[in-house]
Each structure stands twice: as structure tokens, then as C-alpha cells.
Amino acid sequence: MHKLLAVYQFLGRLWIHKRLFYGLMGLLLTSGVSAQMRFSFHRGLMGTQFNLIVYAPDSVVAQQVNAAVSARMDSLNQIMSDYLDGSEINRLSATAGSGKWVPVSTDLFHVLQKAQTIARLSNGRFDPTIGPLSLLWRRAVRRKEFPSAKERRRARQAVGYRFIELDSLHRSVRLLKPGMRLDVGGIGQGFAVDEALKTVHALGVQATLLDIGGDILVGAAPPKSNGWRVEISSGKVNDQDTITILLHDAAITTSGDTYRFLEHKGRRYSHIMNPRSGLGLRHFVRATVLAPTGYQADALTKVFSVAGLRKSKKLLKRFPGVDVLMVENKNGRLHVWQSAGFQQLEISRLRKR
Template identity: 45%
Template sequence: MRYTFEKGLMGSPFKLVFYAPNDSIAKVAAGNAFKRVEELNEIMSDYRDGSEINRLSATSGSGRWVPVSKDLFEILAVSQDISAKTGGVFDATLGPVVQMWRHATRKGIFPPDEEIRDALARTGYSKLKMDARSRSIMLTQKGMRLDIGGLGKGYAAEEAIKELKKLGITSAMMDAGGKIVLTDPPPGSKGWNINVSNGSDSLKAMQLSNVALATSGPTYRFMEYKGVRYSHIVDPKTGIGLLFHVRTTVISPDGTVADALATAFSVAGIKRSKKYLKHFKGSRVWLVEKQGERTAEWNMLE
């Protein structure tokens, strides 16, 4: 039997579709999956004052090693690995810049140079130190703020799927606000039917299973200032939203990685992303970038 459940979590609709033997198992499975996502939100949300990640950020510059939960350590380890492999275009320490840019977008006012410089000075993934033995983190500079919005939903989707597997559910799809994790195909079919858009005219229908997929682009969230459109995705080097419109879809073996790479490759653009992709075995990309009238496309999904 096919079951569908939906719930608003982490500021997005989370949709769960799976095949289970009966209603009672389905209800328990969906309940456990959504409960796990809520648990993770308590840890990872930069919107919640008391969240574990915000408490950790508050210790920045104190010179202290702070023991953290297994989940937070794990997601920061993935983030740091991706930062190292992409030359810092993905960066969990970008919180000060993200906060500034979020505020600017809401108000429609471009942040002054001084504010951008100050926010950038408090970022840099090398300022986040990790000690695996004691499962502790140190943030070496005062005023740092962590933001793992770039991979949190992918991680949450993977963890939700694990809850289903514990109950013997092997055919499932978790769509965490556009970050999708898929397990075995629905009974009697070759895969899950997924439509991927390049942001304008081209749509690709695919049958996928046992992979994860994430799409990133400024389609809905951007700021227009003096006739220039800036994306909600911030470039860690400049501290401002991307100027070129990018639509990125990544298919990876893992949801956390797919989510992070969709952001990283949006920042890097086609040329640099081709170089970085060598470090991520089994990942495929569809990247469209528009600069002025010029459109370039890199499509590995053909």
C-alpha cells in the first residue's frame, strides 16, 4: 500500500511517500520520521535561540573546546570536508554574512561596505576546529556564527529515511523542501518518477532510485537593488548574494552531500565546479548559469 504524509518542518513542506504493509505501521513510521526531523531542528536551526548550534556559536572566541551531540559533530564534519574539497565555496561559518544578507533582503537595503567587511572578517571554515576523540568543537574567533542551512535538510531527509528502514520499509521517498532522498523503486516499477527543471524552459523526467537529489536556485528568493538582482545564495569571498542567476541540480549517493553541492556549485559556477566534482564520486550535475544575455549549461543528467 502506498502512503503519503506531509508536515511543515524547518520552514519547508516535508513530504514522505512510502510503501508499507498496513495503516498502523505506516502511521508509526511517518510519526518516527517526522519526530527525528524535529529533533534535528532543535539541534541545527539557526532561527531558534536555544538550538544547540546557536549555543555553540555563542562560545566563539572563548578558547574552549565544546562537547557536542553526535548529530551536530557529524553534520559539521561533512560540512568541513566539503569546504576543503571546494576551496571554501561552501562554508558553515558563513552565519554572520547570511544574517546580514537576510536582514538586507527583508529591508531591501544594500548593506554598507563596512558591514560586509566586518561580517566577512568573522567567517572562514579554518576557524572551526574539530576533535573527534572528545567529539568537541572550538570556534577560534569571537563573533562567529554557524549556519548549516546549506545541508541541514539533506541530512534530515537521510535521517528520516533511516527511521523507515528500522521498520522494514524499503521503498520510500522523502522530499525535504526540494532535497529528495530515494530508496528502492515503488513495487513493480523501475524507479521514482522525478521531474527536474533548469529554471526556465527545459524539463527532464527521470526514473531514479537509491540516490539523493537537490536543486538550488534564486527562483523565489532574491533581492533587487538599483535594478540589479542578487540571489539569496551568498558568495563566501564577496559577502554578497550571487550576481549571476544559477540553477543547479545535483544527484548524489547521499542527501547531505547533494544538498551541500547544490549550493557550492551555484557559487562556484560551471568552470570551477567541473574541477571540484572530481572529489565527489557518483555525483552528477545539471548547472545553468545566466550572466546578462549569455547562458551556459553543463548537463550530466542526459
């Protein structure tokens, strides 16, 4: 009897120690999850500022993430930048009109696939073959000389997303018309942050914010938060009102001509170009797009800006999961419209002082 009692006492102590052990392990695991620290990194990239914010368990992990993201972004810049003479996209453009199928990298093929899809769904309001017109406008801004009608007409003849052929089986591209020049600047930054987020996740980090020139992509929410606080314009022109929204696992981008435009004979032309006319937009329009991915948010700001507020309401139906806030000033009249998603995300209006 005494031996049996001793056994029960031993088992009882073992059970208590076991509960204590698992309780302590649970506490340690919980502490490990919640003890995430915030790290920020900043650098110049793709002609603008790139910001990376991560929540990681220590500085070693954070530095590893930053190094991997920087390497990924640099490699994509070498592939997609039409500003770099030796970039892969410029080498591809040099084959235009030759009739040759050109094998390309996985990254270039994927960004061209996405660009062509958005071009088709937007009826050409976004066009990755806009390169000849982009060159004209860059020179115009640099020299402060408006391109002639003849120059614009010649450039437009080499523009058209239907002149790109993609072969998925052999991952090859053919540019059908001589003089074609690819320009994925309107989608490339968004595509780059999408790829960077994959890199972050592969290293086991979830709570992340990536921002390149205003193209923002966020992963999981920061610890003890429902989302990342992102401020955007409230919709009024030239004021300081902002809307603060909480985001996680989403992208948001704004395009407008507040700072980048060209003036000619008293008329203002936006840096956002209409591929059909070959001219920058001549009325004020600002589009903020919320989308599941960075490439969608980046490209669709141009689509909705070119389409204008009225047509954008119809176009939006072609892009599931996308929401837009638009401000348009035509003939002195200001119009503001936001889709249902923005109304649900808005949490406060803050006046900056």
C-alpha cells in the same frame, strides 16, 4: 506387498501435500511482498514543506514510520536550526572566541564534520561559518536595505571554515574567532533526510521518498517499478520543459534564484551567497545535483552555483558518484551543461500544459 504399496501411496500423498504446502506459502509470501500500499504524509518543517511517501503493508506500519520520522526530524531541527534561540548550534556559536572546547551531540558533530569536509574540498565555496553574513542578508531582505560595505567587511572577518576545530575523540568543537556564527542551512536539510531514511529502514520499510523543500532522497523503488519518477527542469530558463528521471537509493536537489533574490540599484542578488565576497550571486545560475546522499546533494548545489559552470567541471572530480546539471546565464548568454550521469538517467522530456 500390499502393505508396501500402501506405504508408497501414503508417502506420495505426503509429498504432494508438502509441495502444495510450500507452494501456498510461497504464494502467500509473494503476495505479502507485492501487496504494498502507498501512504503520503505532509507537514510544515524547517520553514518549508516536508513530504513523506512510503509503501507499507498497512496503515499501522505507515503511521509508525511517519511518527518516527517526524520525531527524528524535529529533534534535528532543535539541534541544527540557527533560527531557534535555544538550539544547540546557537549555544555553540555563543562560545566563539572563548577558547573553550565544547562537547556536542553526535548529530551536531557529524553534520559539522560533513560540512567542513565539503568546505575543504570546495576551497571554501561552501562554508558552515557563514552565519554572520546570513544574518546581514536576512535583515536586508526583511528591511529592503542593502548592507553597507562596512557591515559586510565586519561580518566577513568572522567567516572561515578553518576557524572550526573538531575533536573526534572527545566529540567536541572549538570556534576560534570571536563573532563566529554557524549556519548549516546549506547542508542541514539534506543531512536530515539522510537520518530520516535510516529511521524508515530501521522499521523495515524500503520503498520511500522524502522531500523537504526540494531536497529529495529516495530509497528502494516502488513495487513493480524501476524507480521513483522525479521531474527536474530541462535546463531552459523560465519555461515549462522538464526532464523526467527514474531514481532509487539516491538524492537530488536543485538550487537557483528563480524565487528568492534581492534587488538593489537595478542589480539582482541571489539568496545563494559567495562566502568569499559576502554577496549573493549576481548572475543567474541553477544547479541540480544528483548524489548518493542528501547532505552531498544539498551542499553541492551551493558549491557548483558559486563556482560557476566552467570551474564546476573540474570540481566535480573531487566528489565521486556525484552528477550535476547546470544552467548559467552570464552577460546575456545561456550555457547548459550536464555530466554523464544525467544523460544516462534521462528518460523523457515532457511539456507541462
